Amino acid sequence: MTPPSPDLSDHDSTLAPPPGCPAHARRAAGGSTRLYGPEYEADPMRVFEQLRAKHGAVAPVLLTGDLPGWLVLGYREILEVLRTPGRFSHDSRIWNELKQGRVPQDSPVLPVIAWRPDCLSADGEEHRRLRDAINESMGRFDRRGIRRYVTRFTHQLIDAFAADGQAELVTQFAQQLPMIVLTQMLGMPEEYGPRIVEAATELVKGSEKAVASHQYIMEVLRELVARKHTAPGPDLASWLIDHPAKLSDEEVVNHLWLVLIAANENTTSLMASTLRMVLTDQRFRASLTGGHMTLPDAVEQVLWDEPPTTVVPARWATCDTKLAGRSIQAGDMLVLGVAGGNVDSAVRPDLNTPMHGNRSHLAFGGGPHECPGRDVARAIADTAVDALLMRLPDIQLSVLESELLWRSSTWTRHLVALPVQFAPRRVDPVPAARRPRDTAARPAPQSAPAEAAGSTQSPPVHAGGPRRSWWQSVKRRLLRR
Template identity: 40%
Template sequence: MTAQPRPSENAAATPATPPPGCPAHQGARSLSGPGFQTDPFGVYGEMRGEHGPVAPVLLDGDIPGWLVLGYRELHQVTSDAELFTRDANQWNQWPNVPENWPLAPMISRDQTSVVYATGEDHQRRAEAIGEALEAVDPYELRSQAELIADRLVDEFCHEGEAELIADYARLLPELVLARIYGIPDAEGPALVQAMNDAIDGKENALESYQHVYLVMRQLASAKRTAPAPDVASRLVAAYRGYSDELLVQDFIVIMTAGHQPTADWIGNTLRLLLTDERFALSLSGGRHSVGQAMNEVLWEDTPVANLAARWATRDTTLAGKHIRKGDLLILGFHGANTDPLVRPDSDAFTEGNSAFLSFGHGEHRCPHPAQEIAETIAKTAVEVLLDRLPDVRLAVPSDTLLWRPSAWVRGLSALPVAFTPAPKGAR
């Protein structure tokens, strides 16, 4: 990666973009605040009403960007990697980004993972990741997911109550992914703790990230020495010619990009099944309702609500807005999926319609085999839980459930439930 001038070096040469009072950013809304948790439909609806499908927003530190919340426009942005690049070096706001910017872990010039790669380099790495994941045996994956789900339910099934986010949804995907990647079982519990702490930005986030990094480094070196039939070994072989550092960065991506949204997909689906009376009748009787609820969640409460980012490589127009070279665009998956142009009746069931943009689109979309892995893990998690706790119900009023305080992810902070305790000695 080429060295970039530090902010102070080019601040004078590059005018602050946009200048204070820039008409394009009048009425810009901050991309944070409780509305994104309590009433995202209302917030995106207001933005759409005021600005149309591409709305000016302010990130932490009042750094300007655009939120693409129209379905058509998001499709257009993600389809055209030449005009809307993943290369963060293009950003015209670097001179204005403060030291210790809270969004630095998400938007940074120093990132070298596949998520920020472009052109042939990206193509080669994305293909290698896709192939390494595609080779996962779906029956083996399902049986590993069942085994781990059962083990987690064993921990609380005698209690009569549980908190399904901390005790179930936020443990399961990582533990299953660790198995298929080839991470030793003994590493699983500490790794899941570290990943969740890093994702939540807890006080020990840096330490936690370092733990994840270390496990992935050890994984790379272990699989180089002794390859096995697992995802990590296949990636090691496919990344011949790339540095270990880069391999480790991509290991971290496939672990974190896989764990968190899948955990939220499980949590959001369980919430829908337990709170929406449209599902109540079929909950005990029909398995098809699990798949239906999962699909519904991807339309209504998709785990990756907003994602940073793409950058315009030249001046252009999008939905009538003048986008300048180097402007940042946030991918508004939640807004696009609930765009009235594609979902005029938001109460109507989506009935297996999978045209949502929840997994992205275009070159950088979530690899297809990754989507299938996420679906298998999430479906197994929900089905095992309902099988094991057939009378599971919400333990608090549904309107007291809290969403994680972030405009970027859509997932519950907690999901307390009650159920008839399993007799001691029985599973």
């Protein structure tokens, strides 16, 4: 499972050594490229191809604060790192820069890669113990039941804007649905969903509210685990508590955090990218309409072309070794450029060739740490997009594709907004018997800090209003975030 990654675009650049600093000169002389800052964030793929042309499959790079590392861009080399944890560990405690005191305590890199008591940070027997618990607990879910939940919640979300004739599909749809489904899977009340969506958004953006948002989510999860000890149910929290691996409460909380945040972030991005491709690529939509491509095929194509995570953090060399001819020292950090690996000419000589039915992309990682929630993410994305297109078959983008905005960081590149229009639909009231039931009736806690999350509410939209002025209003709000 790919961890969530705060947006570093607004980070204070003073963490980097000043131009006259000897450390700056030493690193710049090595030809390393920064994986942060305006140039990189404007077009990560262009930077990847420049690095590939200059250095090959493995390139020297600098992360925020000019912390050195290696970016792996070759498809086969990424798989080699993923499949050999004995050479490339997930345990950041062996990082030479950290051990030698060269990583500031306030470095924004640390929240992304810091060691935690979960399967993502573990290797060997400890990883197997924790991974078995998460795999076996996730495996207890009825996949058809998950799709039924997705369908119900999808229709509820569509009902909220169907009569308006216009919507913004990132904040009103893609950001909402995964978290609603995940809170049900974890055993949380439905009422938690909207607040956690807001908190998760701030956490991943790395905003000034990220710390309070993280604290709020952890508080909610600890309360959930405490409640499930006395009132278990058919949910992930209860199954992890009762698993024979005997996870501690802190381990249970951290795995729930990993599932909740990583799965939500990646599934939100996957849904948004799939919808954008359907709405902007006529060949793509024609293939769907003509039956030449199914929605699951479309989702896999997006996972090849626009994986939710651009760069996967991180692995550390356990010994001196070589990779693609590069000498890697023990303790060196490697980050995996999966978006670059997916377009490696060694495996995709013609990027225009459809990848229908081919699941060998790197979007969900690989090896022993391959994302355990990959099938859930697929189920949410293809079921939701299919239901939306069935309900609103005339849906189309309401702005030029060139006007769409993106949010980038070292690790991700996500669509900020997807404004659409369609013929307004009458929405019939949904009988109470057809509404999804909460798995618990407890309301969201009132003690969480008020500043834990910023509002993700969309601006009011009015059927028949000026299309351009509405979008400009949305755009101004998004740019102020």
